[in-house]
Amino acid sequence: MHVTSPVRTPLVTGGKTYADVTEDICKQVEGKPTKEWKVAFVISLAVLAYGTVCLFWTWWEGLGVWGLNKTVGWAWDITNFVWWVGIGHAGTLISAILLLFRQKWRTSINRAAEAMTIFAVLCAASFILMHMGRPWLAYWALPLPNTFGSLWVNFNSPLVWDVFAISTYFSVSCLFWYVGLVPDLATIRDRAQNKVSKYIYGVLAMGWNGSARAWSRYEYISLILAGLSTPLVLSVHTIVSMDFATSVIPGWHTTIFPPYFVAGAIFSGFAMVQNLMLVTRVVYKLEDYITFEHIESMNKVITLTGSIVGVAYLTEFFIAWYSGVEYESYAFYNRMAGPYWWAYWAMMTCNVISPQLFWSRKIRRSVTWTFFISVIVNIGMWFERFVIIVTSLHRDYVPSSWAMFSPTMFDIGDYIFSFGFFFTCFLLFSKYLPVINMAEVKGVIKSASEKLPIKVSGVSKADRLASPAYKKDAE
Numbered sequence: 001m002h003v004t005s006p007v008r009t010p011l012v013t014g015g016k017t018y019a020d021v022t023e024d025i026c027k028q029v030e031g032k033p034t035k036e037w038k039v040a041f042v043i044s045l046a047v048l049a050y051g052t053v054c055l056f057w058t059w060w061e062g063l064g065v066w067g068l069n070k071t072v073g074w075a076w077d078i079t080n081f082v083w084w085v086g087i088g089h090a091g092t093l094i095s096a097i098l099l100l101f102r103q104k105w106r107t108s109i110n111r112a113a114e115a116m117t118i119f120a121v122l123c124a125a126s127f128i129l130m131h132m133g134r135p136w137l138a139y140w141a142l143p144l145p146n147t148f149g150s151l152w153v154n155f156n157s158p159l160v161w162d163v164f165a166i167s168t169y170f171s172v173s174c175l176f177w178y179v180g181l182v183p184d185l186a187t188i189r190d191r192a193q194n195k196v197s198k199y200i201y202g203v204l205a206m207g208w209n210g211s212a213r214a215w216s217r218y219e220y221i222s223l224i225l226a227g228l229s230t231p232l233v234l235s236v237h238t239i240v241s242m243d244f245a246t247s248v249i250p251g252w253h254t255t256i257f258p259p260y261f262v263a264g265a266i267f268s269g270f271a272m273v274q275n276l277m278l279v280t281r282v283v284y285k286l287e288d289y290i291t292f293e294h295i296e297s298m299n300k301v302i303t304l305t306g307s308i309v310g311v312a313y314l315t316e317f318f319i320a321w322y323s324g325v326e327y328e329s330y331a332f333y334n335r336m337a338g339p340y341w342w343a344y345w346a347m348m349t350c351n352v353i354s355p356q357l358f359w360s361r362k363i364r365r366s367v368t369w370t371f372f373i374s375v376i377v378n379i380g381m382w383f384e385r386f387v388i389i390v391t392s393l394h395r396d397y398v399p400s401s402w403a404m405f406s407p408t409m410f411d412i413g414d415y416i417f418s419f420g421f422f423f424t425c426f427l428l429f430s431k432y433l434p435v436i437n438m439a440e441v442k443g444v445i446k447s448a449s450e451k452l453p454i455k456v457s458g459v460s461k462a463d464r465l466a467s468p469a470y471k472k473d474a475e
Helices: 018-030 035-061 076-087 089-100 110-130 135-141 158-191 195-205 212-245 257-283 292-323 326-337 341-359 367-393 409-432 438-448 461-465 468-474
Strands: none
Touching: 018 158, 018 409, 018 438, 035 110, 035 409, 076 089, 076 110, 076 212, 076 257, 076 367, 076 409, 089 110, 089 158, 089 212, 089 257, 110 135, 110 158, 110 257, 110 409, 135 158, 158 195, 158 212, 158 438, 212 257, 212 367, 257 292, 257 341, 257 367, 292 326, 292 341, 292 367, 326 341, 326 367, 341 367
16 A cells, blocks of 8 residues: 655645546636636737837838937846846746656646746847847848858857847747647647547647557656756856846856856746746636645745846956956945946845845745745846946937936837737736646656546546556556
8 A cells, every 4th residue: 555655745736637637637627717717818919019000100100119229238138038038037947957867746747847948038039130220130140051142140249149049948848838739739639629639639649559659758858868967057048147247347247147147047037937837727617736845945946046136136246346457346235226236225125135034934834925926036037137228328428428228118118019029928828728637637647646546447538648647557
């Protein structure tokens, strides 16, 4: 008789069987959209429509509609780009690194986190196209043979590194996400009631039959993709940080940027995953799968990375003082007490102080507090990027060129476009694809559930084929 260790808190509550897992997760795909989903989708489409109008006008009139000036050449465009890239980090971290470390608590949240990564990277890429000015010539950033004579991309520029890093990251993330979907798509295919759904999900499932050989190859490719993705988690935001660190502008020219940016990216990404998963947990009634153990584990990572970011902030001030360079010292003093002091202290409050509340176990396991602090963290991380970019630019070496930046409605509207696009994509994903990885949840249900499924008779063929346990039985 198998006895679950009383020390280990269950990852799946409610005494779920394999059939329960399939039914609970498939019903939001197979059923009609709920009223709440329809309201949220209409709001997202309205936001997307408004943002699209602003984006069209930006491209029609040119970047002069933004609030940029001669001194502040970068502002909301790069702030939003770095912010969205950072949010996209949590998905690959949860999928790849935690998989390699055999962390079972990732199983209920990795699917939504991977989808979030893809949509966030697309939002980040939209800002690359926006601030090009002439987006129809975007292919000039690629090293393609051309008829323009000796015109080639400048491989010495970190902006070109961005193109390679983000496109690689996006490709691997899409592949990782899709491979994980295949067993679940086969389950939906076998349960489909109409021919159209059966055909579409059948094509997407690529002939999955749940055999021991299929499961063996599934696990093999998952580990390979995890191994490829792990260095990408560290390299992508490192390369983004070099957009700033390779310059000679005071406040940017520092070697602490790569690890500091990576920690901040994981920090903001986990906060966004928390927001999305807490809403999904309530809307789709998945409280038995996204448990307080998942919430608490995520909050521990947020506390750790938030503390790393706080140390990085203090280290920057130390480096500025220790260097003896008056321009560096002034850049950081200006951040803290200059015209944009409010943005700096908003950043410090949101990113350094608010996550420390999670040292309390009661707050760490509170859904309300977790959602609130996660929103605060993402606001703070946006302010961090804004402070780094704008406060380092608006005070030049020559006082006569000092200027202030104020966003226009088009700066704000283009940012709103990215939100509309992100939530529209996520809502479509959560409706038409399983938001939780059924196969992996079934894989941990024996060792990490509240009650063992004693009776397995009556389980459908689709449930058996979609379960990792089937592989062991077949062997």
